[in-house]
Amino acid sequence: MTATPETADQGQPELPAKYDPAAIEVPTYQRWRAAGYFKADEQRVLSGERRPFSIVLPPPNVTGNLHVGHALDHTLMDVLARWHRMSGDEVLWLPGMDHAGIATQTLVEKQLASVGSSREALGRDLFVQRVWDWKAESGGAILGQMARLGDSVDWDRERFTLDDGLSAAVQTIFKQLYDEGLIYRAERIINWSPVGRTALSDIEVDHVEVDGELVSLRYGPDDDPDGSASIVVATTRVETMLGDTAVAVHPDDERWAHLIGRTVLLPIVGREIPVVADEHVDPAFGTGAVKVTPAHDPNDFEIGRRHDLPMIDIFAVDASVEGTGTRFDGMDRFEARREVKEELRRQGRVVDERVHRHAVGHSSRTDEPIEPRLSTQWFVKVAPLAAAASEAVRRGDTAIHPPEMAARYFDWVDNMHDWTISRQLWWGHRIPVWYGPDGQVRCVGPGEEPPGEGWEQDPDVLDTWFSSGLWPFSTMGWPQQTDTLRAFYPTSVLVTGYDILFFWVVRMMMFGLYAFRDTADGASSPGDRTGAVPFRTVVLHGLVRDQYGKKMSKSRGNVVDPLAWIEEYGADAVRFTLARGANPGTDQAIAEDWVKGSRNFATKLFNAVRFAMGNGAVVREGALDTDDLAPADRWITDRLRATVAATTRLLEDFQFAKAAEGLYHFIWDELCDWYLELAKVPLQTAAAHPDDTTAQQAAATTRAVLGGVLDTVLRLLHPFMPFVTETLWRPLVGPDGGESLMIAAWPQDADRPADPAAQAWVDDVIRLVTEIRRARADQRVPASRSVPSGEWTRPDGLSSAAWAVLEAAARTLTRLGPADAGYRTSLTVTVPLSGGTATVGLDTSGVIDVEAEIARARKDLGAAEQELAEAERKLGNQNFMQRAKPEAVQKIRDRHTQALADVDRLTARLAELGALTGPAAGSGGQSA
């Protein structure tokens, strides 16, 4: 890494004049990386200096690019990583990729095909070398994209599932499982991908609803006038009849009882096949008779086993018909489906055809219909592993967040089938099993010499998920007992989407619990972490959808590219948008406007800091905790403390959306809209009166509070928007304030009660200012115009000193000037405040719009009357008065009092405006 201009320059960075995310983000990331802030140090954990916090990054695919789902995943992980780092934990977040067997091999094979070559032409060793070359040249684009997003991962620890260390872990666990009989080789019906020419596991198959054709066929003699020797079966896959070896009916089905134990003629093939009775046939479906193709259907396979039927494989590896001895040999399965049906039709054996909607398994890799096929493969016997994985969550060793989602986990893990782990590929971990000349089988462990002359290694490789499942600990050096494992295993958290809970979580859980089965009490681990689970907490987020809540898909054309948005609006904006939408376990919609809004928020914050610094804001120890603060200062520091507490609590509970939302509202609605505006009062006063020491003192306090609040809020926001906060923070705190916000301390949750008087003061300001602004707006007075305002009437309950401060603030915020020579009140505004009603007179220098005034007063009166009626209704309800909680009753009493006062005030105001011509006018006025 070369030093950026900024790292070379030891001087204090200046605040840029404008917010330009593209200009700051990449250099800032490079500076962090060069400074080593992303690195984890296991010694600091083992020495007890720091608590560990480690995140399992589900390894992305080496062929992949960062899509919006990753962007969400990574944003949440990085929020956790940065927050914990600031909180003083030693954070390990390890980057890397999986080798994506099918995807990568397919990609390189396509490249070879384009130059007229093939993997077969190259041979295995050269082909594998070719894939490594591809990886070196163009693999792993996603790593640079992770950096662009801001992931604070420890790059020195980057891992790849095919690395030597991880491969040793694969071989180790394979050998252990094999020796214990948990890995076995068998002939079973598996999911076959004719395009990939390999077996797939259940999770690589998606079931898609399609309109198929349900065809009913008559099996039996060519000539059977009364049908007594025939049987009718229905199928959606006519071509498989070439491999039928029986017809099955329910034993109690009287319609077919006469044929049980006899045979019927299988058309075309000319084979006599038995009619067997099997409990599992549903007599209500179709004719109640089913054709049995044991080599090409899982249910038929079971029937075949129960009745000892022959299993005839009729397909080649590409699912073309093979070995049936019919003219259909060589045809593709779909062509054969049409041709076989035509042939049967010619023979008069098609009894019925109808459209039939059903679910067909498709390869999640290549999207073609998968072919259930009898095949010899390697399997993991999952029952004992899955039971342990289930038990660990039930026991609470691993918590699933949000907890409702645990049901999903159990549903899956408690009903898992054995896992097909062999793949007919070359790119991957080759199965470490050798076959001897006399049929011997030997599994070779790591470091063991393979057997010599005459032995051959199994040609297949392992499912990529087999190695990904080891990721939480293979990346830490397992099976060696490393310091990394001692310090950071079990890991703290795994973040992923609920839709792929099974992909990572279940496999990692099974393997983690198995690999650490002897250290289940965690005696070797520091801290209070027990158990062998790979992670303490699983955080599940929802899917990212388009702006209308539709799932993103290539066919729909609504897929968004997070990198394009990062380039235009900044990584901070993309991150904040995604975090702000991440409510636990629910999906979120996203659109460019949302990202733009987040960019606007970053700009807002940027400008706030620029304003503060331009007015001499300083960061000073303890500035927020003195008692010598003005009401506005006390209010904002109280609000800040509440925000610190809420943000921390929400992050602890993985409530990313609420944490982000809370910061957004604190910064925009409280800090910028009110405190910054209120701060202008002492700042401008001091500027106008340089010799007034009281004014100077007040301004100094304001500058310190401004600096302190911004310092804290930048810390709170840093995990979400790391770049802009860092860019603002360093100039704000100055050369002695710290070298990076990344390693600054997370704000402490100070236990200081809020000051209700300060809150009441600000509430009064807001009410006063809002009412004056409403009046000005209704009167079409431009907000920029200074309006003369005479003496204000002080509420009875406020001291003249308190009132003076309040009035000064309200005048500044509403641009009201002093009464000039020809002053004449043309507009009166009355505002209920905490200490009574205030009255403000304005000279709008012209005729006032009485209709607008009447309309506003009527609207307010309508609301007040409605409030009054509601309160009166409740207070008159005996049941409510007797049974409701006293606080609830008191609240209604207070509202009643306020509503009464409001009605009086507004009625008087309307009378003054000449709008009250009769008793009905007030209540009817709201609809005007």
Next chain:
RNA sequence: GGGCGUGUAGCUCAGCGGGAGAGCACCCGGUUUACACCCGGGCGGUCGCAGGUUCGAACCCUGUCGCGCCCA
């Protein structure tokens, strides 16, 4: 068919027993020395539907309809 989630303002979503909220969109006004990526003001909802519990239901219960994800 099963599991889980979810139906609240035009759109996307918070709120989950006591005064219906936010962001965006929309309408009106603004060259306010932090910010037009902005400021001020405003319009907008029988909280899917039907029952029930409760003094009180968007919120709890039951039923029903719709949608989503996963599994079969």
